[in-house]
Amino acid sequence: MSVQPTYLLYASCVPVSGAKRKIICDLQRNGYVPIPDGLYEILTRHRGKSHKDIKAAYENKYDQIIDDYFKMLVQHEFAFACTDPNLFPELSLDWKAPFPVFNAILDRDNNSAYDLRSAVSQLSGINCKYLQLRFFDPIDGAALTELLQYFETIRSATIGLEVLVPAAPGFTSTDARKLLSTFDRLNKITLHGSPGEFSIEEVRNKRFLISMPTSVDSEAHCGIIDPELFSINIKAFTEAKKFNSCLNGKISVDRKGFIRNCPSMQEDFGHLDDTSLAEASSHPDFRARWQMTKDEVNVCRDCEFRYICTDCRAYTQDNEADGKPLKCGYDPYTGEWASTAPSNRLRTRVRAQKTASSSPA
Amino acid sequence: MQPETTPFLPLTIQRAVFRPRKEKSPDLTVKISSSLYQSKRVNQQVIHRPISQMIKK
Amino acid sequence: MITIVSEEQDIMTDLTMEWLARRKTPTRRIQNYEPQTFRIEIDNGGSSAAGPISGNSHYWTRRGKENYIPATIDHHFSENLPVYRYLEQDELVVSSYVETKRKQQLNHHDTGSFFAEKKNNKLINLELAKSVHLLIPPTCVTNSKKVLAQFIRRHKQVITKDLCAPVYLPGDKGTLTSSGVISIGLSDLDAMADNFAAVFVQENISKQFEIRCFLFRKTIFSMAIFSQNDQQTTTDFRNYNDARPNRCVPFQLPPSIASKLWKFMALAELDTGSIDLIYTPEGEFVFLEVNPMGQFHWLSENCNYYLEHFIADSFTNA
Numbered sequence: 001m002s003v004q005p006t007y008l009l010y011a012s013c014v015p016v017s018g019a020k021r022k023i024i025c026d027l028q029r030n031g032y033v034p035i036p037d038g039l040y041e042i043l044t045r046h047r048g049k050s051h052k053d054i055k056a057a058y059e060n061k062y063d064q065i066i067d068d069y070f071k072m073l074v075q076h077e078f079a080f081a082c083t084d085p086n087l088f089p090e091l092s093l094d095w096k097a098p099f100p101v102f103n104a105i106l107d108r109d110n111n112s113a114y115d116l117r118s119a120v121s122q123l124s125g126i127n128c129k130y131l132q133l134r135f136f137d138p139i140d141g142a143a144l145t146e147l148l149q150y151f152e153t154i155r156s157a158t159i160g161l162e163v164l165v166p167a168a169p170g171f172t173s174t175d176a177r178k179l180l181s182t183f184d185r186l187n188k189i190t191l192h193g194s195p196g197e198f199s200i201e202e203v204r205n206k207r208f209l210i211s212m213p214t215s216v217d218s219e220a221h222c223g224i225i226d227p228e229l230f231s232i233n234i235k236a237f238t239e240a241k242k243f244n245s246c247l248n249g250k251i252s253v254d255r256k257g258f259i260r261n262c263p264s265m266q267e268d269f270g271h272l273d274d275t276s277l278a279e280a281s282s283h284p285d286f287r288a289r290w291q292m293t294k295d296e297v298n299v300c301r302d303c304e305f306r307y308i309c310t311d312c313r314a315y316t317q318d319n320e321a322d323g324k325p326l327k328c329g330y331d332p333y334t335g336e337w338a339s340t341a342p343s344n345r346l347r348t349r350v351r352a353q354k355t356a357s358s359s360p361a
Numbered sequence: 362m363q364p365e366t367t368p369f370l371p372l373t374i375q376r377a378v379f380r381p382r383k384e385k386s387p388d389l390t391v392k393i394s395s396s397l398y399q400s401k402r403v404n405q406q407v408i409h410r411p412i413s414q415m416i417k418k
Numbered sequence: 419m420i421t422i423v424s425e426e427q428d429i430m431t432d433l434t435m436e437w438l439a440r441r442k443t444p445t446r447r448i449q450n451y452e453p454q455t456f457r458i459e460i461d462n463g464g465s466s467a468a469g470p471i472s473g474n475s476h477y478w479t480r481r482g483k484e485n486y487i488p489a490t491i492d493h494h495f496s497e498n499l500p501v502y503r504y505l506e507q508d509e510l511v512v513s514s515y516v517e518t519k520r521k522q523q524l525n526h527h528d529t530g531s532f533f534a535e536k537k538n539n540k541l542i543n544l545e546l547a548k549s550v551h552l553l554i555p556p557t558c559v560t561n562s563k564k565v566l567a568q569f570i571r572r573h574k575q576v577i578t579k580d581l582c583a584p585v586y587l588p589g590d591k592g593t594l595t596s597s598g599v600i601s602i603g604l605s606d607l608d609a610m611a612d613n614f615a616a617v618f619v620q621e622n623i624s625k626q627f628e629i630r631c632f633l634f635r636k637t638i639f640s641m642a643i644f645s646q647n648d649q650q651t652t653t654d655f656r657n658y659n660d661a662r663p664n665r666c667v668p669f670q671l672p673p674s675i676a677s678k679l680w681k682f683m684a685l686a687e688l689d690t691g692s693i694d695l696i697y698t699p700e701g702e703f704v705f706l707e708v709n710p711m712g713q714f715h716w717l718s719e720n721c722n723y724y725l726e727h728f729i730a731d732s733f734t735n736a
Contacts (some may be wrong), residue, residue, distance in 0.1 A: 010644070011667040012720070028663060028720065077665060080644060082626075083701060088642070089668050092722045098436040103412045127397055127439065132412040157397040160408055164415070184392050187407065190416055198418045206405060216415050224414045234722050235409035245410065262413070310414055373615045378597045397439055399447040404429040 004050035005081040007070045011091040012234065013078045015043045018304025020335040024078055025308055027091070030232045032308065033078075038062075039069050048085045095238040097249060099127040101281050105252035107219055107263045109136040114257030114272045117150055122277040124156040128251070131158045134263075136217050136255065138168035141175040148183045161185050164216060167194040173209060180207045192216040219254065219263035223312035225328035230308045240294060240307040247313055248290040251281045261289045264314030289313065292322070299324035303332035419473050420733050423448045423532075424480040429715045430726060431480050437730030450482030453489050458515060467519060476527045476733040477520055481711050483532035486512050529635060530690050535710040540581060540618070543686060547705040550681040554705050555620040555696075563612045566619065570604050575622035578602050623704050629669055629695040632714040632725065633683060635732060638676055639725060641717045642669040642697070666720035675703050682708075692717075 009015070012028035015035065022040035023032045035043075046054045051070065055063050073079035082088065104123050106116065123131060144163070151158065163186065165171055176189040180203040188208045193215035201209045214221070231237075231245075239248060247261045254260055258268040259280040269280040280286060294306035298317065303309070316323030329338035392402050420438060424431040426449050438445040448454065458467045486509050495502045514533060521528050544554045558569040559581065570576050577599050584596035601622060628643040644665040671679075679693060682705070692712030696704040718725035 010665045012665070028665065077644075077662075080665070087670050087672070089670050091668065094722055094724060096724050096727055098433075098440040098727075103408060105413055124396075127436070129406065130408040130412060134413070134415075152394055155394045155396040157395055159393055159395060159403060159406060162412065184405075187405075192415075206407070210416060212416060212418075214417075221415045222413045224417050226414075226417055228417060229411055229414050231410035233409055234719070238722065239409070246414075250412075310411060312414065373617055379592055379594055398432050398435050399445070400426055400432070400449065402426040403432050404427060406429070406432070 003083040004052045005083060006048065006050045006085045007073065007079045007081055008048070008085055008088055009043060009073070009079050010077070011088065014091065014237065014307075015040050016304050016307060017044075018306075018332045018335075019302035020333055021304050023304045025232055025237060026078070027232060027234045027237050032230075032232060032305075033076075036069075038065070042066065042069065051081075091234065093238050093241055095235070095242050099129070100249060100287075101126050101128045101251050101277075102249040103130040103132075104128050104250065105132045105134060105263055107134045107136065107253065107255045108139075109255045112255050112257070114253060116147065119253050119272060119277065120147070120150065120156065120158070121154055123251075124151075124154055124158055126278050126281065127157045129158060130160040130162075132162040132164065134164040134216065134219075135166065138166045138170055141171045141179075144171070145179065148179065148186065151183075151185060156185070159185055160187050162188040162190070164190045164192055166215065167191040167211070173211060176209050177203050180204065180209060220315075222262070222264050223315045223325060223327045225309060225312065225325045225330070227305075229310055230305065231310065232308045237307045240309075240311075242293065243290050244292045244311055244313065245294065245307075245309065246311040247292075250290075251277055251286075253277075261286060262314055264312075265289075266314075297322050297324060299332065303330065305330070305332075420445045420476045420478070421448060421474050422446070422478045422480055423450065423482060423484055425450050425482050428481050430713075430718070430729075433715075433726035434729050437727050438733070441730065441734050443730075443734050448484055451485055451489075454484045454486055456486055456512065456516070458512070467516070472523075474520070474524060474527075476529070477524055478528075478729075478733070479517075479530035479532055479711075483513055484516070485509075526689075528689075530711065531688075534686075534688055534691075538708070538710055540707055543682075543708055544705070546685045547682050550678045550685065552675075552678050552682065552705040553702055555623050557618070557620045559616050559618050561613050561616050563607055563610050563614070566610075566617060567604060567607055569619055570602070570607075573621040575624075576602055576619050577622045578617060578619050581616055581618040623696045624699055625696045626699055626701075627697050629671070629697055629703070630714075630717055631671065631679065631693045631695065632691075632712075632717055633679065633688075633693065634690045634725070634729060637728070638671060638679065639714075639717065639721070639723050639728075640669040640671045641721050642667050666716070668721040668723070672703075 009024070010028070012026065014025045014027060016023055016025055017040055022035050022037060024035055024043075025032045042054055046057055049057070051066075055066055058066070070079060074081065101123075106119055108116065120131075144165070151161070161183075165176075167173070171191075173191060173194070176191060180186055180189060186207065188210065190210040190212060192212050194211035194213060196211065196213065198213060199211045201211075203209050236245065239245060243249075250262060252260050252263045253272055254263040254268075257272045259270050259272060259275055259277065260268050267285075269275065269283050269286050292313065294300040294303070294309070294311060297311070298320070300306050300309075300311070312325040312327065313321070315326040317326055330336070331338070394401050395403055420443055422431055422434070422445065424447065431447065435445060435447060456468065459465060487505055491502070491505065495505075517531060517533055521531075541557075541559065544557055547554050556573060558565065560566055560569070579599045580596050584598075585594060586596075587594040602619070625645075628645055629640055630643060631638050631640045644667075675695075683689070683691065686708065688708065688710055691708045691710040692714055693708045694706040696706060698704060714725060717723070
């Protein structure tokens with residue numbers, strides 16, 4: 001007697017249910033596909049049952065549809081047939097990082113007075129691996145070169161560095177290419193306010209120069225929610241299941257030198273002049289911000305994209321701690337993206353916040 | 362497909378593949394002097410999600 | 419002190435170092451090219467040695483071996499000169515002594531071995547696997563065209579692969595590398611002489627999927643690789659398809675097979691290594707080979723195993 005085949009999703013293909021739509025997240029090949037409700041039910045409630053038993057569970061009323069579903073899943077390499085499903089465990093949802101703080105943002109403009117080298121050296125001291133430097137005002141190429149050399153002298157633990165810098169006569173795409181070719185820990189330079197269209201150039205192996213026409217003149221540009229920015233991989237998915245998919249492991253210093261979870265957050269944890277990054281990042285309230293998963297955020301908890309989407313806790317609906325990101329135009333109850341994000345409301349909110357933060361404490 | 366050559370015939374049947382020198386090195390290691398890895402060269406690791414979300418086409 | 423001997427490009431070493439740093443465990447990384455100073459004295463009163471031998475709580479030979487030849491050798495002799503190879507042979511005597519002593523001293527707080535990698539023999543391993551009742555592909559090694567033709571006629575579907583290490587010949591315009599596992603037939607013999615250098619052939623085992631197991635001290639981690647759907651990788655998953663990578667998923671090895679692998683490892687005197695298996699359409703497991711210093715980062719990452727964490731913990735808890 002031949003054993004009944006069982007169809008299993010490959011472990012890296014994980015079904016996620018939203019209020020209206022269901023998807024399979026393909027964490028190995030970095031994509032997602034929508035699936036019908038009935039198939040979602042088959043893949044979750046009936047996981048591990050033989051093909052025959054699944055058909056029987058629906059009283060053999062939908063045999064043809066079930067056959068077609070699995071034929072399609074096999075054809076597109078989301079599922080495979082096996083005789084012993086016990087040999088194929090589901091993907092572990094473990095997420096681990098050796099050092100609590102692993103990503104950081106340092107913001108600078110013409111008025112920034114905090115000690116950038118101290119910030120960089122402190123980040124290395126807490127083994128922060130990834131750092132983004134965001135310059136809002138034009139800078140001098142020589143100053144940036146000097147800073148990049150500094151990373152070498154301290155043998156920094158920061159191994160992945162991204163720089164956002166305005167395109168300006170003092171710093172052009174030629175300068176950017178030169179830096180990307182010289183400094184190995186530099187992964188990416190984004191020239192904002194560049195003439196011409198948005199473009200991505202691989203200057204050398206995995207080193208990218210991004211030119212974008214939009215000018216980034218403050219932290220208020222952050223928090224965009226868009227399918228383009230989805231992170232569809234095992235690490236991001238498992239992290240989003242347990243932690244906040246933006247703030248987890250993040251620390252930042254804003255333009256004025258205040259230490260925050262991210263530069264757009266209202267609450268600060270001291271100033272770099274008198275508080276160390278290690279101290280600020282150990283504060284229980286600072287760490288509390290890392291914990292809020294998308295399962296706890298209004299609307300997002302009903303969204304099928306909640307484990308592959310990045311979050312934003314700074315600009316939220318009605319300014320609520322558990323509000324949906326303000327710059328998200330997706331409605332999981334209709335399954336549709338709004339053509340324009342609620343940008344007017346955002347601008348008002350940001351202006352109010354700027355006024356608040358610039359008034360004397 | 363890569364052009365296959367059989368440079369060792371008639372001495373062996375195992376074939377070797379000739380891979381022309383590429384413009385971009387496939388070598389993922391970079392020279393990073395990092396105290397953490399006690400090494401002058403470490404593998405390039407890339408963060409699994411965006412650090413901030415400002416960049417969009 | 420935990421010592422790790424590795425290549426500078428090895429990402430698993432980097433990742434494991436991070437966890438050891440997190441635990442604040444004193445760790446020393448020895449790059450395989452960095453010359454090490456050493457002293458070995460043997461006399462009637464006993465013997466004494468200093469250098470990488472002493473002061474370790476755990477020693478992990480991840481990739482390569484310690485280097486005892488000064489870097490300045492390159493200034494005097496090219497790698498291609500016989501004198502270079504002569505010096506290297508002398509160095510092996512030192513390396514072998516150091517490894518033997520270290521294993522005695524550390525009493526199993528020592529993982530991996532350069533000499534295990536060096537003496538790794540595909541033919542002996544197939545016999546060891548057979549002796550613990552693992553299935554193996556029918557195999558032939560010969561330098562005779564006649565014998566090779568007979569084998570191909572008998573087994574119809576036949577593959578060949580490197581008997582030892584892969585070909586790697588860098589040149590000005592590019593590099594010659596092994597083509598990996600390839601199918602061969604009788605027509606391939608036409609261009610061959612009657613006698614040639616050793617050729618390693620095996621019956622092509624059809625597969626549902628391949629299995630890569632990483633064994634480290636007392637634990638096995640396995641991954642199934644579905645390479646059968648992809649023409650580019652049907653014979654060997656190492657003929658990678660970057661755009662559409664093979665499905666790689668966590669796999670739970672049946673206890674009966676796991677116990678045979680451990681018996682094999684004991685006979686092969688290995689405490690770590692990567693084993694390749696085939697799972698046939700009939701549901702049988704077929705042993706292919708073991709790589710004592712194989713890569714396992716891709717296994718760890720695809721299956722979300724965090725092997726770097728497991729390995730670091732196994733050093734600090736041991």
